[in-house]
Each structure stands twice: as C-alpha cells, then as structure tokens.
Amino acid sequence: MQAGEVYGFLGPNGAGKTTTVRMLVTLLRPTGGSARVAGYDVAREPSQVRRRIGVALQEAALDPLMTGSELIELQATLHGIDPRSVRARGEELIGRVGLTDAAGRRVGTYSGGMRRRLDLAMALIHDPEVLFLDEPTTGLDPTSRLTLWDEVRRLRDEGTTVFLTTQYLEEADQLADRIGIIAAGTIVAEGTPASLKAEVGRPHLDLVLAPGSDLALARELVARFGAQRPPTESCHLSIALQRGAPDIAPILRALDDAGFAVAELELKQPTLDDVFLAKTGERLEGAEEPGEDAPQQREPLPEAV
Amino acid sequence: MRATPPAAGGSRLGPTVVALARRALVNALRKPQFLAPLVIFPTLFLAINVGGLGATRTLEGFPQVDGFLDYQLAAAILQSLLIGGVTAGIAVALDIEGGFFDRLVASPAPRIAIVLGRVLAAGVIAAAQVVYFLVLGLAFGASVKGGAIGVLCVLTIGIVAGTGFGALGVLIALRARSASTVQGIFPLVFVVLFISSAFFPLELLSAPADVIATYNPLSFIATGMRQPIAFSNQWLPVLEGLAAAVALTAVSIGLSLLALRGRLRDA
Numbered sequence: 001m002q003a004g005e006v007y008g009f010l011g012p013n014g015a016g017k018t019t020t021v022r023m024l025v026t027l028l029r030p031t032g033g034s035a036r037v038a039g040y041d042v043a044r045e046p047s048q049v050r051r052r053i054g055v056a057l058q059e060a061a062l063d064p065l066m067t068g069s070e071l072i073e074l075q076a077t078l079h080g081i082d083p084r085s086v087r088a089r090g091e092e093l094i095g096r097v098g099l100t101d102a103a104g105r106r107v108g109t110y111s112g113g114m115r116r117r118l119d120l121a122m123a124l125i126h127d128p129e130v131l132f133l134d135e136p137t138t139g140l141d142p143t144s145r146l147t148l149w150d151e152v153r154r155l156r157d158e159g160t161t162v163f164l165t166t167q168y169l170e171e172a173d174q175l176a177d178r179i180g181i182i183a184a185g186t187i188v189a190e191g192t193p194a195s196l197k198a199e200v201g202r203p204h205l206d207l208v209l210a211p212g213s214d215l216a217l218a219r220e221l222v223a224r225f226g227a228q229r230p231p232t233e234s235c236h237l238s239i240a241l242q243r244g245a246p247d248i249a250p251i252l253r254a255l256d257d258a259g260f261a262v263a264e265l266e267l268k269q270p271t272l273d274d275v276f277l278a279k280t281g282e283r284l285e286g287a288e289e290p291g292e293d294a295p296q297q298r299e300p301l302p303e304a305v
Numbered sequence: 306m307r308a309t310p311p312a313a314g315g316s317r318l319g320p321t322v323v324a325l326a327r328r329a330l331v332n333a334l335r336k337p338q339f340l341a342p343l344v345i346f347p348t349l350f351l352a353i354n355v356g357g358l359g360a361t362r363t364l365e366g367f368p369q370v371d372g373f374l375d376y377q378l379a380a381a382i383l384q385s386l387l388i389g390g391v392t393a394g395i396a397v398a399l400d401i402e403g404g405f406f407d408r409l410v411a412s413p414a415p416r417i418a419i420v421l422g423r424v425l426a427a428g429v430i431a432a433a434q435v436v437y438f439l440v441l442g443l444a445f446g447a448s449v450k451g452g453a454i455g456v457l458c459v460l461t462i463g464i465v466a467g468t469g470f471g472a473l474g475v476l477i478a479l480r481a482r483s484a485s486t487v488q489g490i491f492p493l494v495f496v497v498l499f500i501s502s503a504f505f506p507l508e509l510l511s512a513p514a515d516v517i518a519t520y521n522p523l524s525f526i527a528t529g530m531r532q533p534i535a536f537s538n539q540w541l542p543v544l545e546g547l548a549a550a551v552a553l554t555a556v557s558i559g560l561s562l563l564a565l566r567g568r569l570r571d572a
Contacts, residue, residue, distance in 0.1 A: 025411050029570070050413040057411075061404025065335045066328065077324040078412035080317060106335075122408075 001163065001178075003129075006156045008176025009165040010276065016185040017165040018058060021134045024163065025055045038129045038161075051079075054128035058135045060119035064108030068099055068118050071107065072125060079126035093121040097151065113144025120151060130161045137171060149175060169272040179272070183280040197270040200278040202226065203244055204268045205251060207237040210261035221254050235263070318421075321414045325422025329396065330429060339392050343385050343434055348441065351381040354504065366508035370535045371448065378442040379531035380503040382459070383523060385434045386467040387494045391487065393427045394474025398484040410569065420561045424472045431467020435460050447534070455533030462529045462546045469554030472561045479564035503527035525549035 001007045011017045022028040024037055026046035035042045038052035062071060072090035081089065094103045097117040107115065116136055123131060133152070137145040152162055152175050166172050172179050173193050181189040181196075189196055209218060213235055219228060222239055225247050229238040241247040245267065255262060276282075333339045355374045362373050370376045400406040409419050439449065439456065449455045478487050498504075500514050501523035507515055518524050529546010532539055 027407055027411055047413055050411060053411075055408075055411045057404060057407060059404060061408050063328070063332065063405055065332045070328075070331070074324055074328055075408075075412070077320055078409065078414040080413065 001161060003161050004156070004159050005177040006152060006162040006164055006175050008172035008179040009163065009182060010167075010169065010172050010179055010272070011165075011182035012280075012282065013167070015182045017182060018134055019185075020182065021057070021132055021163070021165055025053055025057075025132050026050055051126075052129045054123035054126070054131040056116070056119045056123040056131075056133050056136055058138065060115040062107045062110075062115055062119060062122075065106060067106055068094060068103040068110075068121075071118065072103075072122060075122040075125045081126060089125065093124055094118075097121045098147070111144075113140050113147070116140060116144065116148060117151075120148065124155075128160065130163060131155060133162060133164045135165055135167060138167065145171075169276065173272050181276060181279050183282075189275065189279040193272060196272065196275045200275050201270045202240045202242065203270065204229070205237075205239045205241055205248060206264075206266045206268055207239075207251075207255075207262055208264035209235040209237065209255075210263050211235060213260055217258070218255060218260055221258055221260075222251050225251050241267075318415045318418055321418040322421045322425055325409075325418055326425035326429065329393075329423055329426035332396065333392075333426070333430060339396065340430075343389050343392065343430070344437060346388060347381045347385040347438070350384060351377055351438075351441075354380075361505065361509075364509060367506060368536070371450075372446060374442060374445060374447045375450075375535040376531065377504070378438060378447055378534050379459075379527050380498075382435055382438045382463055382530060383466070383503050383527050384495075384498060385438065386431055386463060386470050387498060388491075389427060389430055389434060389467055390470025390472075390474040391491050391494060392474070393423055393471040394476075394478040394487040394490075395484050397423055397475050397478035398481060398487045401478065401482050402484060416565060416569065417562055420472070420475055420558065420565055423475050424468055424558060424561070427471020427474070428464050428468035431464045431471070432460065434467060435463035442534075449534050450536055451533030451538040455538055458533045458538065458543050458547075459530045462526060462543070462550050465547065465550040465554055466526050469550060469557045472554060472557035476557060476561040476564050479561065479568050482568075497521070498523060501527060522549040522553050526553075 009017055009020065019028065023030050024035055024042060026042055026049050030043055037049045040048040040052070042049050066074070069090060072094060073086050076086040076089060091100075091103075094100055097120055099114060099118055099121070102110065102114060107118065110118065120133075120136070123133075136152075137148055140148070149171070152164065155162055156175075156177075162175075164172070164175060176193060178190065178192055179196060180187050189199075191199070209215065215235060215237070218237060222228070222237060226240040226242045228240070239247075239251065248265075248267065252262065252265075351374075354377050358373070361367060362370065362376075368376075397406075400409075406419070410416065439459065443449075449459070451458060474487065477490060478484075481487055500517045501521040502510070502518050503523055507518055507524070510518055525542075525545045526549050527546075528542045529544075529549070532542040532546070
C-alpha cells in the first residue's frame with residue numbers, strides 16, 4: 001500500500017479479508033510471512049503498530065451502556081491522549097461524524113448507522129496514520145453508507161491511509177485508489193479500478209434494433225468493429241469495441257446506411273464485477289446491493305474540521 | 306483533522322486501569338441485572354438462615370454469640386462477594402463475545418490494564434457489598450463487637466477477597482470466552498462455600514466436609530470477617546483471614562494475567 005491512498009480489499013465471505021485485517025491490526029499473530037504497517041512489523045513491533053493505527057472492525061463493537069462521549073473519552077485514554085485535550089478532541093470528532101445531539105445518549109439507543117459513525121470517530125481519536133475499516137457499511141441504509149463514504153474521502157484528502165475491506169464492488173469502485181482482490185486466502189489481482197477493468201476487456205456497445213430487423217445482416221455489418229457476444233434477444237447486438245467510444249459513430253452510421261433503425265443504445269464499461277468474475281471465477285455475493293438502493297438524498301454532513 | 310493532532314502515544318497503566326474500572330462500575334450501575342444478584346440472593350439467604358436455623362446456636366460446639374445474625378453476617382458477605390466474582394466474569398465474557406475486548410487489545414493500552422481495571426472495579430463493588438451487609442445487619446439488631454476497628458478489618462478483608470473473586474471471574478472468562486459458560490459455574494460457587502465454615506462452625510460439620518473446610522481458604526476469610534463482628538478483635542483469625550484473601554487475590558490476578566497472555570497468543 002502507498003501512504004495516503006485508500007486501498008480496497010475485496011473478497012467474498014470467507015475469503016480471508018477479516019483474518020488479514022486482524023493480523024494487520026495485531027489482533028492475530030501471523031503463522032507465516034511478514035507484514036509492516038506504518039513502517040513497523042506487525043509481529044515484532046505490535047505496540048508501535050497499535051499507536052499508529054485506527055481500527056473500526058466489522059460489527060461496531062461498542063458498549064451499549066455507555067454514551068457516545070464516554071466511549072470517545074475511554075478510547076482517548078486507551079491511546080494515552082492527554083486528558084486535558086480529550087474533551088475538545090472528542091467534541092471535534094463527534095461533531096465531525098454528526099453525532100453532537102446524540103453524544104450524551106447511551107449507545108444502545110443508536111441506529112446501526114450512528115454506531116458505525118461513532119466507531120469511526122473513536123478510530124480517529126488519536127489521528128492515526130493508517131485507518132482500518134472492516135466492512136464499514138455492511139448492513140447500513142443507503143444514507144448512512146453515503147455519509148461514511150464521504151468521510152472516507154475526506155480522510156483520504158487529509159492524507160490518512162485507509163485500508164478498506166468490503167463486499168460491495170461499487171463501494172470499492174467509488175472509494176479505492178487501488179484494489180486488491182482476495183480469494184481463498186490469496187490475492188488474485190491488484191491495481192487501480194481502471195487498470196483492473198482494462199485487464200478484463202473492452203467496453204461493450206449494446207444495441208437494440210427495431211422489431212423485425214434482419215439480425216444476421218446487422219451482425220455481419222458490424223463485425224469489423226469488434227467481437228460480438230451471442231444475442232440474448234431477437235433484436236439485440238453486443239459488440240466489444242476495439243477503440244472504445246470512437247467506434248460508436250461509425251457503427252451507427254453503418255447500420256443507418258443499411259436501413260436499420262436503432263431503438264436503444266448503451267455503452268457498457270467493464271465493471272469490477274467483471275474483474276471479480278474473471279479473477280476468481282465467481283461473482284461477489286451482494287455486489288449489487290449499494291447500487292440498487294443508492295439514495296437520492298444525503299444525510300446532511302457536519303462542517304469539516 | 307491532521308491539522309490538530311492530539312498528543313497521542315503509549316497509554317499509561319494507571320489512567321487506563323482507572324478508566325476501565327470506571328467503565329465497569331458505570332456498566333454495573335446502569336444494568337441492574339449485574340448488581341441485583343449481589344444483593345438480593347445473599348439477603349434472602351441470610352433472612353432464611355437467621356429466621357429458620359437460629360436454633361443451631363443451642364447445639365453443642367456452636368460458639369457463644371449474641372445473635373445468630375451476628376454469626377451469619379460474614380457468610381452473607383462472603384456469598385455476595387463470590388457472586389460478585391461470577392458477575393465480573395460474565396461482564397468480561399460479554400466483552401469478548403461482543404468484540405469490545407478486541408477494541409481494548411487493538412489499542413496501545415497496556416494489556417494488563419484489561420484485567421486490572423476489571424479487578425479494581427470488583428474491589429470497589431466489594432466495598433459497597435460489605436457496607437451494605439454491615440448496615441443491614443446493624444439495622445436488624447446485629448452489632449460489630451470489634452467497633453470501628455472491627456468494621457475496618459471486615460472492610461479490608463472483604464475488599465481484598467472481593468478483588469480476588471473478581472480476578473477469579475476474569476480468569477474463568479478468559480479461559481471460557483463465553484458468558485453462558487461463566488454463568489454455568491454459578492452453582493459451583495455455592496458448593497465451595499458450603500464446604501467451608503462460612504455458615505456453620507467446623508465442629509458441627511461431618512467428615513469429609515470438615516476436613517475440606519479446614520483447608521478451604523473461604524473458611525479463613527469467613528472466620529476473619531466473623532471474628533470482629535461476632536466476637537472481638539482477636540488478631541490471629543483476622544490476620545489469617547486477611548492472609549487467605551491476599552493469597553487468593555495474588556494467585557487469581559497472576560493466573561488471570563497468564564490467561565490473558567494465553568488468550569492473546571492463541572487469538
């Protein structure tokens with residue numbers, strides 16, 4: 001990982017994402033190999049690693065009987081922060097994640113999204129160099145998910161290195177500067193989202209011709225622009241473009257010259273789902289969830305610190 | 306946020322222990338299920354014993370006491386302290402099950418603070434337990450024959466023993482890692498208590514209970530607390546009781562720290 005980047009760690013359930021995170025945050029001793037976090041070896045210098053990382057594990061582990069403020073203070077003490085600066089720092093973070101009004105309430109009364117945001121604030125109390133977020137948005141409503149996404153982007157902009165595990169391809173696509181795909185405990189692909197997509201194929205132009213069109217003739221006409229997928233419907237064409245978007249106009253012109261009417265047209269870029277399928281041979285469970293219920297209205301964010 | 310970095314560093318032991326103890330106490334106060342068993346069960350048991358078994362005082366071998374309540378008070382305190390240990394263990398097991406334990410372990414805080422914070426809280430709760438039963442006893446006609454010094458002796462032994470039982474609970478939780486398993490040892494607490502001289506004098510116990518009770522550390526602790534309440538400030542039983550409590554606490558804390566190390570190694 002490079003300092004200051006958001007690294008998305010993708011994999012299906014049971015692939016080893018959480019185990020990897022637990023090793024990197026020194027909760028689990030590696031049985032082999034080595035890993036360095038913020039320049040320190042996780043097995044030989046775990047206390048140095050712990051001073052430099054923030055951790056928000058899966059299923060925000062918060063004490064439901066304590067208030068948000070109390071937990072922030074406790075977390076600060078655990079990190080050896082000067083007690084005199086705790087209150088201001090806690091208020092700063094609680095405000096940042098939009099929990100000012102709920103800070104005095106017991107965490108047991110919080111919604112799932114509020115818990116995650118408090119968990120994130122606690123992970124940031126000591127201004128970590130590296131932040132580990134283990135599936136931070138799993139189970140969250142779309143609004144809370146977007147709030148967390150914005151916060152991750154803001155952290156990246158401020159120079160925090162973020163190690164993000166997720167099951168959601170769209171989340172990785174939206175947030176990660178680079179992505180690693182893990183399957184059965186092994187990293188099977190790594191790169192920027194764009195480079196990974198480029199690896200697995202060209203963009204596709206999907207066309208639906210007017211009913212009654214001679215599909216065989218149309219396929220013959222556009223054959224020179226790229227390989228075609230077998231038609232899924234009677235008037236459907238899907239062409240893997242050799243040059244990308246610049247091929248669209250010539251294709252449409254060729255069809256128009258031959259008297260074909262185009263009813264629908266869509267340029268489809270390869271997705272991380274395609275990358276995942278190509279690299280692991282399977283589709284990622286729940287991969288579509290964030291996109292399907294993506295919210296239109298965002299929860300108002302508190303002012304930046 | 307990086308514009309205002311806090312003075313973060315390695316956490317110091319003292320403040321961390323105090324912070325974790327405070328959290329344990331706040332939790333205990335906010336969840337009646339934690340504190341109620343410490344008070345209700347031993348109080349009911351004390352009431353039943355004093356109300357129904359008072360004639361035991363007339364048996365040969367039973368020491369001369371002003372009242373049966375005076376004699377039974379130490380047993381009730383000890384019983385409450387033991388239940389307190391189980392409760393501390395359940396709280397730690399719930400932290401493990403719920404993931405809060407991982408939060409503590411993933412921080413730079415000294416890891417022994419996880420044990421010591423909980424044990425310190427057990428000691429504070431133990432002080433409250435001793436005070437509660439002494440006040441209850443006084444309210445219902447008991448007296449502390451040793452006076453203020455006697456009260457201090459009972460309080461000291463009770464706090465040390467309560468701390469030790471708390472450590473024992475933590476030890477079991479770290480080994481068992483499950484609240485239901487820790488809860489499962491609850492009946493054993495009573496078995497161990499009944500084969501001591503907490504409720505009845507050694508002279509009235511039959512074999513082999515009398516032999517076991519002779520060496521049971523709970524017998525020494527109970528006798529150490531009973532002496533200033535029911536009799537006088539004779540120093541030998543008090544010191545024996547205190548020594549037993551200190552030994553139990555030292556061993557329990559030591560074993561808890563070893564269990565913590567093992568748990569972290571095996572994680």
